[in-house]
Amino acid sequence: MKIPMLDLTEQYQSLKPDIVKALDEVMGSSHFILGENVRKLEADVASYSNVRYGIGVANGSDALHIALLACGVGPGDEVIAPAFTFFATAGAIARAGATPVFVDIDPLTFNIDAGQIVSALTDRTKAIIPVHLYGQTADMDPIIALAHKYKLHIIEDAAQAIGSQYKERKTGQLGTAACFSFFPTKNLGAYGDAGMIVTDSEELAEKMRVLRVHGSKPKYYHHVLGYNSRLDELQAAILNVKFPHLERWNELRRDKAGIYSQLIRERLSEEHVKAPLVGKHDEHTFHQYTLRVKNRDALQQFLKENDIETMVYYPKPLHLQPVFEYLGYSEGDLPETELACKEAISLPMFPELSIEQQQEVVGKIQAFYEGAV
Template sequence: MKQIPLIDLQAQYQTIREEVRQAIDQVLDQGRYILGPEVKALEEEIADFCGVKYAVGVANGTDALLLALDAYGIGPGDEVITTPFTFFATAEVISQLGATPVFVDIDPKTYNIDVMQIREKITSKTKAIIPVHIFGQPANMDEIVAIAKEHDLFVLEDAAQAIGAEYKGRKIGAWGNAATFSFFPTKNLGGYGDGGMVVTNDEELAKKIRILRVHGSNPKYYHSMIGYNSRLDELQAAILRVKLRYLEQWNDARRQKAALYNELLKDTPVVTPYHAENRKHIYHLYIIQAEERDDLMKYLKDKGISTGVYYPVPLHRQEVYKHLGYPEGSLPNAEYMANRTFALPLYAELEDETIQYIADTIKSYYQG
């Protein structure tokens, strides 16, 4: 029986194999492996791609969040508003700095933070908002930015899943005070290892992050801050520069394949992704809802179709955050979606015939 993966990184690699190998050889021939010309060039290209002035490469997407918040000055006693329906790192970095994550429920259509509920969570301790452009669909950024300006709050876009997405014609990354990207291998722009980046128009913030990523030193061995060892290496940067040239093409392919899924599944009981107005959704993940999720996933697995749950436990209900006192039912939309959503296979190289098979298999499940 044919096995259909959730994502096929080998299929992508085969399309760019020679370019990637040439890029790797060039780095090895130069003999510069840390913060060299490839990182500098990638930073410039990502900044240009996002329409911002500065980009700073770091070791991973989690560090990108951590260093951006640290550079702004988030620390003990501060509160940071964010979504509970995201990967743990979004809240983890807040806690690592001694601050407190404050969770706001999600919009049940887009799965992004519900902007209508943000104001009621703002207190005198609130210092920042981290909207997450979940699954590749931008959050409602003009409303978030407006609220932040009213209360003098820092806006950090967690764009780990959304590089290339757009809100009202502007690239994600250009809306908040800063934004972060992850180059984890499965991302739309992924390396062959870990990597991350912060983008911003704030020169002082970018300068601080550059210092923080090298143990708080500038120049070397002269330390003005307690920093981190968080550097994007040359090999990953070189690989990412090759892939960046194809990103828009790959994102468009994802959008086309998502549209095919939507069409084929429209008359089934599953709920397909909602695409909000004025947004360019890049479908990092193709997420559907099903009342019978676990049973349907098992059925698909038996037919050779891989699926995945993102995310099974919302952050406010995680063991580590019990002390924050969010009882069951306190953020009902996030809890509802955690029990009913899952991802179907989606990547640029996925064949239409395979999507047809997946859709037919879902239909056969409901037809008994």
């Protein structure tokens, strides 16, 4: 049984008539940039996030960069972020001219350790980027308290966590602004690159709208240096078809995660495999179902040989990446992050994943460890 990390074919077939119709309408309108589809998606995602404004941009990486610039982050500033995340988090900080300051993670959730942020603060700290990794929110109350105390911006990196909740508050409403990615693999995925920023601040929303169109307002009059980063109508039309299904898809992901966790409890020892922890106040959306395991690389190779695809997010932490060598970090500086890079492995996860496929995945993991001990 060949089991992929992600299979979008069944989802597409179920939505194909609506998607084809939506794309045909865009083609017929001949309006491809910042039209009605983008405006509808912006309004719907903002409302879903319990804030007032959505700003569609070209991708999730640009969303982070533009949000930082709108908040006034630039050269001489520092921005605190975890080192266990996708490169775009820190890349956006550096491209804004600021300095990434990395903080270790909570080993139970893979998210930034809120208790370690205060020791990383300096008089140059301008913002904090908590990453809601794999679909679970960071521990936000202490982060919000620090931001209020020291007058810092919080920019949520919610690229993997649309629809996730922390104490009944949605991602998107937990900071100054939040950034979503609609990369095709995400819970709400386009058929190419796409992203969005949401915020409750009218002032910031207007700055972001200007920044995404070359810093121009009105057209051809440029008061700031902006970018060409617009969410196009074709991708927005696809996302508008998909958006009403997001809650059901997220619920299915939670169901699949529950099945995985039950199978793992029944068949595997915690000495070898630790299932993901869901915080008691969290509503996880399981963009990824990520384990901590012993002999990770050997396990991944074994599963590959048995036609089971897995992914390692992330094999090398950001503070040890060559591009950030100038920051002066060394191995051992963030021990929990570095350990997670050696132990984390993500299993196949998508709403249409069958119980038989899950049983096969866990069965092969069981076979690996029973053969290894």
